[in-house]
Amino acid sequence: MTDYLVNATGLKKSFGATRAVDDVSLQVKAGEIYGLVGSDGAGKTTTMRLLVGALLQDAGEVSVCGYDIQKQTEQARAQIGYLSQRFSMYEDLTVLENIRFFAEIRGLSQTEWLPRSMEILEFVGLGKFKDRRAGQLSGGMKQKLGLATALVTRPRLLLLDEPTTGVDPVTRQDFWQLVIKLVSQPASLNVERSTFNDESLSNTQHGVSVIISTPYMDEASRCHRVGFMKAGKIIAEDTPSNLRARLNGRVLELRGSPINVLRHVAHQDEDVEDVAAFGDKLHVRIRAGKSELVMGRLPDEIKSAGGTLIDLRVIPPALEDVFIALSER
Amino acid sequence: MFNSRIFSVIRKEFQQILRDPRTLAMIIIIPIMELFLLGYAATTDVRNISMAVWDQSKTTESRALLDAFRAADYFILEYFVGSADEYQALIESGDTRVALVIPPDYDRRLIDGNAQVLMVLDGSDASVGSTALSTARLVGQAYSTEIMGEQTLLSGRSAPSAPVEVRTQVWYNPDLDSAYFNIPGVIGMILSFITSILTATTIVRERERGTIEQLIVTPIRSWELIVGKLLPYVILGFIETFEILLIGHWWFGVPIRGSAALIIITSGLFLMSSLGIGLFASTMANTQQEAMMTVMMFNLPMIFLSGFFFPIAAMPKFLQIVSLAIPLRYYLIIIRALLIKGVGIVAIQNEVIALVIFGIVIMGAASLRFRKRLD
Numbered sequence: 084m085t086d087y088l089v090n091a092t093g094l095k096k097s098f099g100a101t102r103a104v105d106d107v108s109l110q111v112k113a114g115e116i117y118g119l120v121g122s123d124g125a126g127k128t129t130t131m132r133l134l135v136g137a138l139l140q141d142a143g144e145v146s147v148c149g150y151d152i153q154k155q156t157e158q159a160r161a162q163i164g165y166l167s168q169r170f171s172m173y174e175d176l177t178v179l180e181n182i183r184f185f186a187e188i189r190g191l192s193q194t195e196w197l198p199r200s201m202e203i204l205e206f207v208g209l210g211k212f213k214d215r216r217a218g219q220l221s222g223g224m225k226q227k228l229g230l231a232t233a234l235v236t237r238p239r240l241l242l243l244d245e246p247t248t249g250v251d252p253v254t255r256q257d258f259w260q261l262v263i264k265l266v267s268q269p270a271s272l273n274v275e276r277s278t279f280n281d282e283s284l285s286n287t288q289h290g291v292s293v294i295i296s297t298p299y300m301d302e303a304s305r306c307h308r309v310g311f312m313k314a315g316k317i318i319a320e321d322t323p324s325n326l327r328a329r330l331n332g333r334v335l336e337l338r339g340s341p342i343n344v345l346r347h348v349a350h351q352d353e354d355v356e357d358v359a360a361f362g363d364k365l366h367v368r369i370r371a372g373k374s375e376l377v378m379g380r381l382p383d384e385i386k387s388a389g390g391t392l393i394d395l396r397v398i399p400p401a402l403e404d405v406f407i408a409l410s411e412r
Numbered sequence: 413m414f415n416s417r418i419f420s421v422i423r424k425e426f427q428q429i430l431r432d433p434r435t436l437a438m439i440i441i442i443p444i445m446e447l448f449l450l451g452y453a454a455t456t457d458v459r460n461i462s463m464a465v466w467d468q469s470k471t472t473e474s475r476a477l478l479d480a481f482r483a484a485d486y487f488i489l490e491y492f493v494g495s496a497d498e499y500q501a502l503i504e505s506g507d508t509r510v511a512l513v514i515p516p517d518y519d520r521r522l523i524d525g526n527a528q529v530l531m532v533l534d535g536s537d538a539s540v541g542s543t544a545l546s547t548a549r550l551v552g553q554a555y556s557t558e559i560m561g562e563q564t565l566l567s568g569r570s571a572p573s574a575p576v577e578v579r580t581q582v583w584y585n586p587d588l589d590s591a592y593f594n595i596p597g598v599i600g601m602i603l604s605f606i607t608s609i610l611t612a613t614t615i616v617r618e619r620e621r622g623t624i625e626q627l628i629v630t631p632i633r634s635w636e637l638i639v640g641k642l643l644p645y646v647i648l649g650f651i652e653t654f655e656i657l658l659i660g661h662w663w664f665g666v667p668i669r670g671s672a673a674l675i676i677i678t679s680g681l682f683l684m685s686s687l688g689i690g691l692f693a694s695t696m697a698n699t700q701q702e703a704m705m706t707v708m709m710f711n712l713p714m715i716f717l718s719g720f721f722f723p724i725a726a727m728p729k730f731l732q733i734v735s736l737a738i739p740l741r742y743y744l745i746i747i748r749a750l751l752i753k754g755v756g757i758v759a760i761q762n763e764v765i766a767l768v769i770f771g772i773v774i775m776g777a778a779s780l781r782f783r784k785r786l787d
Contacts, residue, residue, distance in 0.1 A: 176428070190631065
């Protein structure tokens with residue numbers, strides 16, 4: 084028995100000739116928010132579906148709270164709350180009817196479901212919409228209903244597959260506040276776990292663990308740990324600050340005009356790996372150990388190309404810079 | 413056995429059915445529509461056929477023959493013509509179906525005992541043609557028997573060479589009313605069509621709308637999900653059965669002679685087959701449209717080979733063998749026998765066994781194919 088709430092090893096899944104997930108292993112501890120990031124088609128959703136057992140893996144194993152997802156499926160799933168990328172509530176049922184349905188088939192009794200549903204609906208802020216049809220909710224409210232449904236049976240593990248894609252920034256912020264509250268304030272929502280029978284885990288005081296997939300870097304930076312996926316593999320996995328540290332001193336910020344000239348000159352430099360425009364600024368990524376050199380010669384090169392340099396400095400790398408650097412490798 | 417998870421699925425299913433006006437209409441209105449369509453329009457009873465008459469004899473004897481045709485109730489003597497061209501034109505235009513030609517020497521030959529009349533029939537509609545033909549023969553035969561009898565009596569000869577007389581006795585449905593035959597068939601057709609389409613689409617809809625993904629990750633077991641999804645349609649299937657039976661009985665006068673318990677039990681067995689087909693189709697389709705088409709693919713040949721429209725005995729041997737694998741065939745035999753003949757279980761036991769076997773096979777195959785997974 085491990086200390087990990089989720090332990091996945093050597094997961095593989097192909098669809099025809101496409102290797103959607105290719106030897107993925109990941110471990111998540113109790114109370115941890117794990118971010119799965121990567122571009123579209125990197126294999127995030129397939130990984131999530133393997134973790135929850137909605138797909139059968141070609142190879143590898145997944146255990147959740149010590150239960151094998153394919154062999155002890157029902158016990159494992161009793162510990163999981165899952166919010167799929169696609170809205171998967173019944174649009175012709177009301178908010179309360181939806182949450183009741185999923186609460187009951189996940190084992191809440193006739194007397195338990197209503198107080199628990201109302202508690203969780205208040206928590207996500209849908210209390211006063213309980214009689215509205217799910218199909219008539221806004222995009223953000225639909226995601227909150229999905230979250231409430233995932234949480235209604237007090238799962239130990241929450242799997243959120245791109246929950247904020249296509250949701251406005253304010254609602255995204257709301258949504259993250261809910262997730263952080265869940266992880267940090269176990270007492271308010273997650274104390275009673277009468278169904279949980281693994282002693283080593285039930286004694287821990289941590290809140291739920293969250294695995295969240297997202298294409299947004301600001302969201303990735305809120306996670307405790309981030310796994311970066313590309314072509315079905317996790318090619319980097321660390322805390323956001325450790326990931327950023329990989330590019331320490333290697334990202335320069337350039338301001339000046341005309342921006343096209345600056346971009347062109349930076350591109351020409353042999354030690355420049357990448358140039359990305361951020362509004363009126365350029366982020367220039369330099370080969371390891373070459374920052375001093377590049378900073379020395381760039382101003383002259385820009386001047387001789389007819390451009391004006393206003394500002395040139397080393398900036399702390401953003402997760403986005405790391406993301407782009409990893410994507411290219 | 414019966415747990416709260418199944419009950420939750422059933423309640424949810426009913427909530428959705430009640431909120432979907434199209435499904436509701438399909439469930440309630442289509443049976444009534446089909447019942448009236450097949451009860452009235454699809455009748456194969458041939459009556460009131462228009463007839464043209466070319467009476468070249470115009471004698472008391474020829475008029476007596478025409479009266480015999482009038483009295484038979486099958487023909488309306490609508491046109492009286494004076495030439496072959498005239499009745500030919502009437503038949504070609506479709507204004508009349510039958511022409512009766514009485515020769516000029518009819519009265520004379522009648523006395524000689526070798527009178528002949530010509531009956532011209534429009535054979536382009538086979539069912540009308542054949543009914544008209546057999547009716548005309550019957551009328552002619554009856555009439556000639558009558559005349560012979562009279563002649564024998566008049567001539568005072570003894571031991572007449574009386575022609576063979578066939579006396580018929582029609583059992584169960586003495587008027588040969590086709591509603592008796594069709595309405596039990598409608599029950600079978602509705603049960604197989606509507607329930608299989610509804611079950612296939614209700615399962616595929618979960619996949620199409622993505623709700624299956626949330627269902628998959630709950631601890632509900634596959635069989636609980638199947639039972640919960642199917643039971644509401646079992647209930648609806650029974651409601652439809654009663655609906656058709658009541659309208660058939662009160663409106664069309666179809667008798668219900670067999671035991672109600674047997675009707676319910678055998679209908680339930682047949683429902684199992686239809687639901688199985690729906691479930692099976694749902695495992696092969698990804699969209700509701702695909703599901704609908706798949707069910708049609710199963711159902712259309714089934715309807716035609718079941719003996720509903722065309723008698724199985726008249727089919728080529730190969731199709732007769734194929735029809736053995738069609739549950740509707742057995743149910744039609746059972747329900748017709750139960751309603752119209754009022755038989756007991758012994759008379760239909762083989763058909764009941766066939767239904768049980770088919771139900772178990774299709775349900776088993778569908779359940780094995782049904783995966784609570786996305787791939």
